[in-house]
Amino acid sequence: MxxxxxxxxxxxxxxxxxxxxxxxxxxxxxxxxxxxxxxxxxxxxxxxxxxxxxxxxxxxxxxxxxxxxxxxxxxxxxxxxxxxxxxxxxxxxxxxxxxxxxxxxxxxxxxxxxxxxxxxxxxxxxxxxxxxxxxxxxxxxxxxxxxxxxxxxxxxxxxxxxxxxxxxxxxxxxxxxxxxxxxxxxxxxxxRASVLKSPVLWLLAAVALCSAIAEGATADWSALFMVRERGMGDAAAAYAYAGFSVTMALARWFGEPVQRKLGPHRLLAAGGGLAATGLALTVLVPVPAAGYAGFGLAGLGLAFSFPVVMDLAGEAGKRADGSGGERELGLVTTIAYTGFLAGPPIVGGLAHVSSLVLSLGFVALVTALIIPATWLAKRATRQPAGV
The missing domain is CATH 1.20.1250.20 (MFS general substrate transporter like domains)
Structure with a gap:
């Protein structure tokens, strides 16, 4: 094999x-x-x-x-x-x-x-x-x-x-x-010096964190949002996350030509913008169709965040002989897991004091932060990493 x-x-x-x-x-x-x-x-x-x-x-x-x-x-x-x-x-x-x-x-x-x-x-x-x-x-x-x-x-x-x-x-x-x-x-x-001194890695970790918060929040709250805010039944509401998952899987499988054309940083920024737009569409347009379309766009936009960040983190730790990147991947992965852990409770807490509409709107804003974090990571990549 x-x-x-x-x-x-x-x-x-x-x-x-x-x-x-x-x-x-x-x-x-x-x-x-x-x-x-x-x-x-x-x-x-x-x-x-x-x-x-x-x-x-x-x-x-x-x-x-x-x-x-x-x-x-x-x-x-x-x-x-x-x-x-x-x-x-x-x-x-x-x-x-x-x-x-x-x-x-x-x-x-x-x-x-x-x-x-x-x-x-x-x-x-x-x-x-x-x-x-x-x-x-x-x-x-x-x-x-x-x-x-x-x-x-x-x-x-x-x-x-x-x-x-x-x-x-x-x-x-x-x-x-x-x-x-x-x-x-x-x-x-x-x-090797500590990876904690690398600004590039922290910025890539920020991209992974924002993406993980959005992905975890969508996984745990999309169906409930469609039930409580858009009046759908349980079975129909489940298709919201299904659409998110399907668009994410398809984009990952068939997205290699897009990544080659745009490059990793432009792809990350474009994906973050698309995901934020999808979540904003979900909360701002009060019809079920907008919810399904919005979660689908979010899956499409977030599809490349984690894998491309992993790729860039490995590249940041690459040695002259082509090996390396292990601890860089570990740092980014750890912070991403923090996002998966924190995302659902954040949405739940905000929903408790306001509504699911406002809490998912907050997630859309967090997702939009992928754009400046990616831009700063690209700029920092051109400078000495300090590791």
Whole structure:
């Protein structure tokens, strides 16, 4: 198997793991007897595991290479699914999600490093296609969860089957996973100055943060917005996020020619403007059609934010021999996870004191900040990075 195909499969597997457990949250909540408030606290475990592990995983990848970290974390992601299914209390569920979130974070960082390696070797802007694999994997995982629920499988039975499939896929691709560094690179990585001193990385992280806030808010609140503010039924409202997801996946898969034509910075700025326009259309035009169109535009505009930022962050840490970028990716990924964690509560809090219209309007303004952050990152790239 080619490194490109193997990396795509790993992204797909990462998305499938997320789609599998996230879609069975109602069944898990019933199993542990958690109401909405307690369940929300338990679910924070996954976000905590993600945020705290990403920078650690990046440092390990910088010293020892991404390949071993990616194989180990991929195996752990599969093995921890049945552990999650063993939960009998909200506390056990939360602790299991901390472990699963940590494994997903290590997998996320190392697979992005592997993707950067492939992009450098092939000299093609393929990062959005790899992230499209995550979207496809999430769809596969959620469809599998729907089928398992329809068949009345318990979470344990479902997660055991999913874990077995994950282990088999990992065994097939492990030998061909790209990555790894030599002893000289280990010495360079340990002596390299802190990435925290790089203004380019902080600006790229700001782009990822704004994008993550918008994406997380759309995922959690789009359906409720269509129900409460636009009078749609639950089933019809679900198509708002479906449209967001479909436009994002299609843009990532078929967007390579656009990225080649515009370049990364213009693509980021244009995408941020399109996403902000879509969200503004959703909240300013009080008809359901505008809501569906707006969320679709938001998915289209945000499609390139995270993958292109990953590409640029890897490039910022590139060494003379073509390696490097591990800790730069870790920093940006960690801050992006903060956005995914913070976005939904921000919208909920603002909606509580005002309305969903005003809170999603605020998200549109945050999304528009992608434009100046990208412009400043482009300017800073021309100057010494200071790392």
């Amino acid at each position: 080619s490194p490109r195909l193997v990396t795509f499969v790993v992204f797909l597997l990462n998305g499938a793991v997320f789609g599998t457990w996230a879609s069975r949250v109602p069944a898990l909540a019933g199993q542990v007897g958690a109401d909405e408030g307690v369940l929300g606290l338990a679910l924070l475990g996954a976000s905590a595991g993600l945020a705290f592990t990403a920078p650690v995983a990046a440092r390990i990848c910088a010293v020892y290479g991404s390949r071993g970290v990616l194989i180990a974390s991929t195996l752990l992601c599969s093995l921890l699914l049945p552990v999650l299914a063993l939960s009998q209390s909200p506390l056990q569920m939360g602790l299991s999600l901390v472990a699963l979130g940590a494994s997903v974070a290590a997998m996320d960082v190392s697979m992005n490093i592997a993707a950067v390696t492939v992009v450098r070797d092939l000299r093609r802007p393929l990062m959005p296609q790899f992230h499209a694999g995550f979207s496809v994997g999430g769809l596969i995982g959620s469809l599998g969860s729907a089928a398992a629920a329809q068949a009345q499988w318990t979470p344990m039975r479902h997660f055991l089957v999913a874990a077995l499939i994950g282990l088999i896929v990992t065994a097939i691709v492990a030998k061909s996973i790209p990555g790894g560094v030599g002893e000289r690179h280990r010495q360079e990585a340990t002596e």
